[in-house]
Amino acid sequence: MRDTASSNGLARTILAPVLFGLLVVAIWQFAVTALEIKPFILPGPLAIGEQFTANLSNVWAGMVVTGRNALIGLIVGSVIGILAAIVSALLRVFDEMAAPIVAAIAVVPIVALAPVLYTMFGAAAETARQIVAALAVFVPVYFNTLKGLRQVSPVHRDLMRAYAASSWQATKTVTLPTATPYVFTGLRIASSLAVISSLIAEYFGGPVGGLGKSITSAASSSNYGLAWAYVLGSILLGLLFYCAALGLEKLVTRRKAG
Known part of the structure; x- marks a missing residue:
């Protein structure tokens, strides 16, 4: 019974999105062919797939550069966001001081920030892109962690005090x-x-490598199929990051349940 439920859950989680995606791609290709849509407006999936396969090594190289910057930004921004949320949950004064700063970071436009950071750290360095990614990551991690830390019911806290639990025991339990x-x-x-955020930062300067730069170069040379091939690489990279985060969550949840 459990195996059947697990199989149904797997089908809903994986098979249904895949089938829906294939249907969308088929409709997309049919529309491009039937309506004779020009490539500069929207290339067909077959043309994009052809360019993606022909330029796989270049797409992969761009994914490595963008992925490395995004990963560094994700790690740095997450660590700082979690630590800041913990301090805010413990110290009300820090929380009140941090609130306007975090709100300001949340609305900083990348299009304005990236050129400034390139000027500060040099156009040949990847530092600016990593900082942009870290800032984008910091905000959702901070707010969600802080919300989670404040979800503990007062009854549970009182119960831990009644059992004379230490601060660490209460935190852990x-x-x-x-x-x-x-x-x-x-x-x-x-x-x-x-x-x-890493992709957007690549549009406004910095080293030549990266998917964002590749998309810009291909589009400026009117090679729209290749530009969309790099967009496909960006989508795959984003899915990889999301699936990795989701997989880590499942792993931690199972270990806690076990």
Whole structure:
């Protein structure tokens, strides 16, 4: 019975999205062919797939550069966001001081920030892209972690005090298990934002490598099929990051349940 339920869950989780995606691609190709849509407006999936296969090594090289910057930004932004949320949950004064700063970071436009950072750290360095990714990651991780840390019921806290539990015992037994799902929600959101922000930062300068630069170069030379091939690489990279965050969440959840 459990195996049947597991199989049905697997089908809903994997098979249904795949079939829906194939249907969308088929409709897309049919529309491009039937309506004779020009490539500069929207290339067909077959043309994109052909360019993706022919330029697989270049796409992969761009994915490595963008993925490395996104990964560094994801790790740095997540660590800082979690630590800042813990301090905010413990110290009300810090929380009140941090709130306007985090709100300001949340609305900083990447299009304005990236050129400034390139000027500060040099156009030949990847530092600016990593900082942009870290800032984009920091906000959702901070807010979700802080929300999770504040979800502990006062009754549970009082119960731990009644049992004379230490601060660490109360944190380990009550606070962390309650906050963990919120932390991973923030990480799942941040995983995609890290890739998106790295891509956007690549549009505004810096080293030649990266998917963002490749998309710009291909589009400027009117090679729209190749530009969309790099977009496909970006989508795959974003899915990889999201699935990795989701897999980590499943792994931690199973270990806690076991």
